[in-house]
Amino acid sequence: MKNLIRRWFGSGSAQSKMAGSIPASIAEFDGKALDIAVAATWHERIPHPEWREVQAWVESFEEESRAAALLACTRAWLGMLAQTLGPGYRVFESGAALVLSERPDNEARAMLDFVENSRRRVRRVLEDLASEEVAKEVLLSFSDRETYSRYAARYCPDIDETMVSAGMFLHADRSHFIVHGDELWRMEPTIVHELTHAQLAHLDLPLWVNEGIAVNTEQRLTRLGADAFDVKALEEKHAAFWTIENIQRFWDGRAFKQDGDESELAYDLARLLINGACQDWSAFKRFASAASADDSGAQAAAQFLDVDLGEAVRHFLDAPSGDWGPRPDVWPEAVVVEPE
Incomplete structure (x- = not known):
C-alpha cells in the first residue's frame, strides 16, 4: 500500500512536507519590492493583480533574473488571495508547483505532491509536444462552488453556478488552473486534465x-x-x-x-x-x-x-x-x- 501511495503522489520534497503558509502580498527580490495588493482590481469580492504592472516590474530585472522575480510575484499573489479568502487558506509549495488550499495540511500536501508527480507523468506522455516552460504550476483549490464561480467570473463573465465544471485552465494573465471539490480523489482527473492543457498552451491547437x-x-x-x-x-x-x-x-x-x-x-x-x-x-x-x-x-x-x-x-x-x-x-x- 505504501508503494502504491508513493506511485500516486510521489515521495514528496522537503519543501512539500512543510506546513502551508500565508505569504505577504509584497514581492521582494534583489533589493526591489512590489506590493501586489496596491494596484489589484476587485471582482466579485476577490482581488486580482494588475498583471501589466507585475510584468513591468519583472522586466526591470536582467533577463536571467526574471523567472525568480516572477516567482516572487506569484507567491505574493497567492498570499493576497489567502488573506482575502479566509484564515483557512494557505499556500503550499514544492519544486514544481504552488497550491492554494483550505484543506487540512495532509490533504493539501498530497494535492501538491500529486500536481508535481502528475506534471512529470503528463510531460512523459506528451513528449516533445509539452511546453518548454519551466515556471511552477499554480493550482487554486476552492472548497466550494460559490467561491470557485466568483473567481472564474473574472475570466468567464457569463459563468454561473449551474455551469460550473470541476476545473478550468486559465490562459489569461499568469496562466493557472482552478478546481473545486469535496474529496481529493474526485479532483485528480481534473488536475491531470488541466495540467495537460497547461503543457499544450504554447500550441495553436483547435x-x-x-x-x-x-x-x-x-x-x-x-x-x-x-x-x-x-x-x-x-x-x-x-x-x-x-x-x-x-x-x-x-x-x-x-x-x-x-x-x-x-x-x-x-x-x-x-x-x-x-x-x-x-x-x-x-x-x-x-x-x-x-x-x-x-x-x-x-x-x-x-x-x-x-x-x-x-x-x-x-x-x-x-x-x-x-x-x-x-x-x-x-x-x-x-x-x-x-x-x-
Whole structure:
C-alpha cells in the first residue's frame, strides 16, 4: 500500500512536507519590492493583480533574473488571495508547483505532491509536444462552488453556478488552473486534465484537439475508460445528435461550451478522434505541432495523418455522404479555442 501511495503522489520534497503558509502580498527580490495588493482590481469580492504592472516590474530585472522575480510575484499573489479568502487558506509549495488550499495540511500536501508527480507523468506522455516552460504550476483549490464561480467570473463573465465544471485552465494573465471539490480523489482527473492543457498552451491547437488530448491523458493516467455499455450508448447518442449543420459547432469549438448532451458528445467525439489519430504517434506529434484553430486542423490532418477530418467523422457516425469537415466560411468570426 505504501508503494502504491508513493506511485500516486510521489515521495514528496522537503519543501512539500512543510506546513502551508500565508505569504505577504509584497514581492521582494534583489533589493526591489512590489506590493501586489496596491494596484489589484476587485471582482466579485476577490482581488486580482494588475498583471501589466507585475510584468513591468519583472522586466526591470536582467533577463536571467526574471523567472525568480516572477516567482516572487506569484507567491505574493497567492498570499493576497489567502488573506482575502479566509484564515483557512494557505499556500503550499514544492519544486514544481504552488497550491492554494483550505484543506487540512495532509490533504493539501498530497494535492501538491500529486500536481508535481502528475506534471512529470503528463510531460512523459506528451513528449516533445509539452511546453518548454519551466515556471511552477499554480493550482487554486476552492472548497466550494460559490467561491470557485466568483473567481472564474473574472475570466468567464457569463459563468454561473449551474455551469460550473470541476476545473478550468486559465490562459489569461499568469496562466493557472482552478478546481473545486469535496474529496481529493474526485479532483485528480481534473488536475491531470488541466495540467495537460497547461503543457499544450504554447500550441495553436483547435479546441477539439486540445480537449481530446486532455481527456485521453486524463483517462490514461487516472482511471479506466468507459465500459462497453457506456460506449454503445454514446455511439447511439452521437449518431442521433450530429448533423452536417451542427457538426460545425464541434469544429469551431462552440459545442464544448454548451450545457447538456452537446458538450458531453463534443468531448467524447474529440476523445475518439484523438484516440484514433495518435495510433501513429510520430505522425500525430507532427500534426499537433502544425494544427491551426483557423481551419480546425484540417490541412495538418491531410498533410501529416493522410486523413480527411470530415470523412473520419462521417465514417464514425456511419452517416450519409456530405461535407462533414471543418468549414471556416460558415463559422462565427471568433473561433472558440480556450479549453476548460
